Amino acid sequence: MREITLSQAVNEALAEEMRRDETVFILGEDVAEAGTPFKVLSGLVEEFGTGRVIDTPISEPGFVGLAVGAAMTGARPVVDLMFGDFIYLVMDQLCNQAAKQHYMSGGKLTVPMVLRTNMGATRRSAAQHSQSLQAIVAHIPGLKVAMPSSAYEAKGLMKTAIRDNNPVVIFEDKLMYQDKAPVPEEEYLIPFGEAKVKREGSDITLIGTSSMVQIAEKAADALAGEGISAEVIDPRTIVPLDDKTLLDSVRKTSRAIVIDEGHQSYGVTAEIASRLNEKAFYHLDAPVLRMGAMDVPVPFSPALEDLTVPTPDRVVENARRLCGGEMIHAA
Amino acid sequence: MAKAKTNTEDYLRMYRQMVRIRTFEDNANQLYLSAKMPGLTHMYSGEEAVAVGICEALTDDDRITSTHRGHGHCVAKGAEFREMFCELLGKAEGYCRGKGGSMHIADQNHGNLGANAIVGGSMGIATGSALRAKLQGKDDVTVCFFGDGATAQGLWYEVMNMAALWKLPVIYACENNGYSEYTKTDEIAAGSIMARAEAFGIESHQVDGQDVLAVNDLTRKLAERARKGEGPFFIELMTYRYHGHHVGDINREYYRSKDEEKDWKENRDPIIRFRGWLVSEGIASEDEIEAMNAEIETDATEAVAYAEAAAYPPAEEVDMHVYAD
Ligand SMILES: Cc1ncc(C[n+]2csc(CCOP(=O)(O)OP(=O)(O)O)c2C)c(N)n1
Numbered sequence: 267m268r269e270i271t272l273s274q275a276v277n278e279a280l281a282e283e284m285r286r287d288e289t290v291f292i293l294g295e296d297v298a299e300a301g302t303p304f305k306v307l308s309g310l311v312e313e314f315g316t317g318r319v320i321d322t323p324i325s326e327p328g329f330v331g332l333a334v335g336a337a338m339t340g341a342r343p344v345v346d347l348m349f350g351d352f353i354y355l356v357m358d359q360l361c362n363q364a365a366k367q368h369y370m371s372g373g374k375l376t377v378p379m380v381l382r383t384n385m386g387a388t389r390r391s392a393a394q395h396s397q398s399l400q401a402i403v404a405h406i407p408g409l410k411v412a413m414p415s416s417a418y419e420a421k422g423l424m425k426t427a428i429r430d431n432n433p434v435v436i437f438e439d440k441l442m443y444q445d446k447a448p449v450p451e452e453e454y455l456i457p458f459g460e461a462k463v464k465r466e467g468s469d470i471t472l473i474g475t476s477s478m479v480q481i482a483e484k485a486a487d488a489l490a491g492e493g494i495s496a497e498v499i500d501p502r503t504i505v506p507l508d509d510k511t512l513l514d515s516v517r518k519t520s521r522a523i524v525i526d527e528g529h530q531s532y533g534v535t536a537e538i539a540s541r542l543n544e545k546a547f548y549h550l551d552a553p554v555l556r557m558g559a560m561d562v563p564v565p566f567s568p569a570l571e572d573l574t575v576p577t578p579d580r581v582v583e584n585a586r587r588l589c590g591g592e593m594i595h596a597a
Numbered sequence: 598m599a600k601a602k603t604n605t606e607d608y609l610r611m612y613r614q615m616v617r618i619r620t621f622e623d624n625a626n627q628l629y630l631s632a633k634m635p636g637l638t639h640m641y642s643g644e645e646a647v648a649v650g651i652c653e654a655l656t657d658d659d660r661i662t663s664t665h666r667g668h669g670h671c672v673a674k675g676a677e678f679r680e681m682f683c684e685l686l687g688k689a690e691g692y693c694r695g696k697g698g699s700m701h702i703a704d705q706n707h708g709n710l711g712a713n714a715i716v717g718g719s720m721g722i723a724t725g726s727a728l729r730a731k732l733q734g735k736d737d738v739t740v741c742f743f744g745d746g747a748t749a750q751g752l753w754y755e756v757m758n759m760a761a762l763w764k765l766p767v768i769y770a771c772e773n774n775g776y777s778e779y780t781k782t783d784e785i786a787a788g789s790i791m792a793r794a795e796a797f798g799i800e801s802h803q804v805d806g807q808d809v810l811a812v813n814d815l816t817r818k819l820a821e822r823a824r825k826g827e828g829p830f831f832i833e834l835m836t837y838r839y840h841g842h843h844v845g846d847i848n849r850e851y852y853r854s855k856d857e858e859k860d861w862k863e864n865r866d867p868i869i870r871f872r873g874w875l876v877s878e879g880i881a882s883e884d885e886i887e888a889m890n891a892e893i894e895t896d897a898t899e900a901v902a903y904a905e906a907a908a909y910p911p912a913e914e915v916d917m918h919v920y921a922d
C-alpha cells in the first residue's frame with residue numbers, strides 16, 4: 267500500500283469531502299495561499315478557491331463563532347485553529363455555544379462543524395505553543411474529540427468528523443505531520459467510538475492516545491525482550507470512548523497503563539483509568555496507572571522540556587514494576 | 598528627520614541601541630541557521646527605530662509589554678546580551694532561567710513585563726498595569742507593543758474602552774509592518790486602524806516608524822501627558838520586518854516581493870538614515886560610528902560564546918515556579 271504523511275492524509279480527507287459536499291468550507295488564519303504554517307492545507311485554495319478556503323484575521327473567538335452560526339444554518343465548516351493552545355481564546359464559542367445548541371433546542375438545532383487543531387510538546391515552543399488540551403474539551407458534553415495516531419487514522423477520522431452532525435474537535439500531534447503510514451487509495455471512514463488494538467498481548471494493556479500510541483508500541487517492543495507481553499490499544503476518539511474494547515483487554519491482561527500527553531491531573535488518563543477501575547475492578551491485579559505530561563507549564567529549555575512528557579523508557583519501567591507485582595503509585 | 602530637543606548623548610545612545618538590536622538579531626539568526634538554537638524565533642530587524650524611539654522616552658519605572666517579536670523591545674528597554682542569549686538557548690542564566698525562551702523573554706528590572714506568544718495577549722496586562730498606576734497614585738506609564746495583526750483581537754476593543762473611560766496611563770503602540778504572518782494587513786483589516794482607537798475618543802497618531810527621532814519626540818510628549826492623566830493614547834508606527842515571519846520563513850515571494858524588501862532595506866533603513874543624520878549634524882564622525890559598531894559586535898560575539906558554554910537548568914527546576922511561595 268502507498269504511504270503518505272499525516273499532513274497529506276488530512277489534506278486528502280478535506281479535499282475529498284469538499285468535492286463530495288459543497289457545503290464544506292475551511293476557515294482560519296493563513297489557510298489559503300500559505301496553507302497553514304505547517305503546510306497541511308497546501309493546494310486546497312487552488313482547487314476550491316478563496317470562497318471555500320477562507321483566510322481570517324487573527325480573531326479566533328470571532329471566526330469560531332462564525333463557524334457555529336454557519337453550521338447551525340446549513341453549512342459544514344472546518345475551522346483551522348493554528349495551535350491547540352488557542353483553544354482558551356475560543357472556549358465560549360465552543361463550549362457555551364457549539365456544544366449546547368442541540369440540547370438546548372430540544373434536538374432541533376445542530377452544529378455540524380469540525381475544529382481541527384494540534385497538540386504536542388518537545389518542539390521547543392514554550393508554554394503557550396506546546397500544550398495538549400484535549401481533556402479540557404472532552405469534559406464538555408456535546409463535543410466529540412478525535413485524536414489520530416497516524417496518517418491512516420487522521421484521514422478516516424477527519425472524513426467521519428466532517429459528516430458528523432455534532433461539533434467535533436480533532437487534535438493532531440504537530441510533531442507527526444511528516445510521519446508516513448500506509449493509507450489506502452480507496453475511500454474509507456473510521457467510525458467514532460471504535461478503539462483499535464494495535465498489538466495483542468497478555469500481561470499488560472498499554473492504552474495510548476495520538477503520538478503516545480508510538481510511545482506505547484516502543485515500550486511494548488522493549489518489554490517483549492524481557493518476556494512481558496503488552497497489548498497496545500489506541501482509543502482513536504476519546505469522546506465517544508470505546509469502553510468495551512478497553513475493558514475486554516484489561517479483563518484479559520489484568521494490568522493497564524494509560525498514556526496521554528495532556529497534564530496528568532484531572533486528565534484523559536484519569537478518566538480512562540477510573541472507568542477501568544469501576545468496571546473491571548475484580549479483574550485487576552494492580553492499580554491502573556496514569557502517565558500524562560507533568561503538571562507544569564511546558565518549559566522552553568530542552569533540558570527541562572524533555573522531562574515533562576511520557577517516554578518509552580518510563581512506560582517500560584512502570585510496566586515492569588506493575589508486572590513484578592509491586593503496588594506502585596505513579597509519580 | 599524630525600528634531601527632538603535632547604542632547605548628543607541621547608542621540609548616540611539611540612543609535613547604539615538600534616545597532617545593538619540589529620546585531621543581536623543577526624547573531625540570533627546565525628544561531629538558528631547553525632542549529633544551535635532550540636525552536637524558532639521572530640526577528641525584529643528593520644523595526645529598531647520603533648522600540649528604541651519609544652523606550653528611550655521611558656524610565657525604568659515605566660512598563661512595557663512585548664510580543665512574539667520581542668527581542669527589540671527587550672534590548673531597547675535596557676536588557677543585557679548575556680542574559681538574553683542565555684534565555685534564547687534555554688540556559689539557566691537566562692532572564693527566565695531558560696523556562697521562557699525567545700517568545701517569553703522578560704526583564705523586570707527595566708520594566709519589561711515580557712514577550713507574549715499569544716497575539717494580542719498582553720493588551721489586558723498592559724492596561725491592567727496602567728490601572729494599578731492610577732489606583733496607587735504612581736506616575737509611571739505603560740506602553741503596550743503589538744502588531745497590526747493583533748488589532749483583530751477583540752480584547753483590544755474591550756480594554757481600550759476601559760482605558761478611555763478611566764483615563765489610564767497606557768500608550769497602545771501598534772507596529773504596523775504591513776503583514777500578519779504570510780498575509781498582507783490590507784486583506785485582513787477593514788477600515789482604518791487609527792479610526793478604531795479614535796472611536797473610543799482616544800487621541801491617535803501615525804508616525805514614520807523608521808525615523809527614530811520622530812518616534813522619540815512623539816512618545817516623550819505623550820508619555821508626559823499620560824503621566825498627568827491625559828491618556829490613553831494610540832500610536833500607529835509604520836515599519837517593516839526584514840526577515841521572514843520567523844527565522845524559518847525563507848521563501849517569501851508568494852506573499853511579498855523581493856523588490857519591496859529591497860526598497861525598505863535600501864531606502865528606509867532606520868539605522869542608515871539615523872547614522873547619516875548623526876554625521877551630517879556633526880554629532881559623530883564616521884570613524885566614531887564604526888568604532889561603536891565594532892564594539893557592539895564584539896559584545897555580542899562574547900555574549901553568544903558565553904551563552905553557548907553556559908549550563909542548562911538542573912532537572913529539579915522543572916517543577917519549580919509553578920506556584921509562588
Ligand atoms: C492568538 C493567536 N493567534 C495566532 C497566533 C499565530 N501568530 C503568531 S504571530 C502572528 C501574526 C502576528 O502579526 P502581527 O500582530 O502583525 O505581528 P508581526 O508578526 O507582524 O510583528 C500569528 C497569526 C498566535 N500566536 N496567537
Ligand SMILES: [Mg+2]
Nearest residue numbers: 744745776777
Ligand atoms: Mg505585522
